[in-house]
Amino acid sequence: MDNNSNEPIVLGTLRKEKSSKPIFVFVVLALIIGTTFALPYIQSYVNDPNTFLGALYYKYFKTPEPNYNPIIPNEEDLHILNEETTIYYRTILLSNITLDNKTISYNLKVRTSSLDLNDGNYYLEIYGSAKNLMERIKLTGNLTTENNYQSFTFNNFNFNKNINYYGKIIELKDENYEELILNSDESGLASITCIDSKNKFEYIFENHLLKYINHYYEYKDISQIDIYLEEFQKYSQKSALINNLKSDSAKTEENDQGFLFTAKIDLSVMNKTDLGMADNIYYYNLDKPAKIINYDMKVQGFKCN
Incomplete structure (x- = not known):
């Protein structure tokens, strides 16, 4: 072989390094876009003292409002x-x-x-x-x-x-209440009766859903006549309102000891708001489940069967 050949000898290949700028630009754009869309969610977490970020924010950066404790304990804690x-x-x-x-x-x-x-x-x-x-x-x-x-x-x-x-x-939730077994009559209706010292409520259900309420209220104290008359007038007005919605559904009658109020509430005709009883926790609207009413009334001190 002739070592004096004029052919060029390749000693190596010079490679041009790839630029990292496209990757950097992509990462920056992803961060900007992600932050833009996530910002409302991040802000909601920061503004909610129930979250970890919110607790830190209220503790170190935001002054608590008067009479307001921003450090809200976990709802599961006692x-x-x-x-x-x-x-x-x-x-x-x-x-x-x-x-x-x-x-x-x-x-x-x-x-x-x-x-x-x-x-x-x-x-x-x-x-x-x-x-x-x-x-x-x-x-x-x-x-x-x-x-x-x-x-x-x-x-x-x-x-x-x-x-x-x-x-x-x-x-x-509905599924948290214990199921209730009711004995229906030949018409398919069943009832729960709840009693305290003055009131008797009979809740009547069809397929475990509330349809009617029978309410009996007995007032026996006539020693303070002003209070008695005020109470009697209150229930007389209630009777008139119920009868205006459905005739012959209620009455308030005096007796030797005081008075007795009786009402038969047809919930397909009237509701709590119609009766002016939106705040009455013993009245329920149409189709309230029997198991919830039974539980609530017992919790509130009534004897129910």
């Missing part, structure tokens, strides 16, 4: 029941809790706008010192941002002042 505790559930705030013998008192309000609890299924659960469920109270009222003072007295439960009680707010 909170000691006393005057210093505020229990939060979604927009509901329950505070200034006092326990005295058979009675619990508290304030209820909402953070924004208003909320009608009367037709809802919200409850305050009460736990003992061993964190065992003791009682439930149905939360009621048409709430606003102003405190609504409420109290509830138990029939067969006493608070022991020497131990701590705990609580949390829950909302029950």
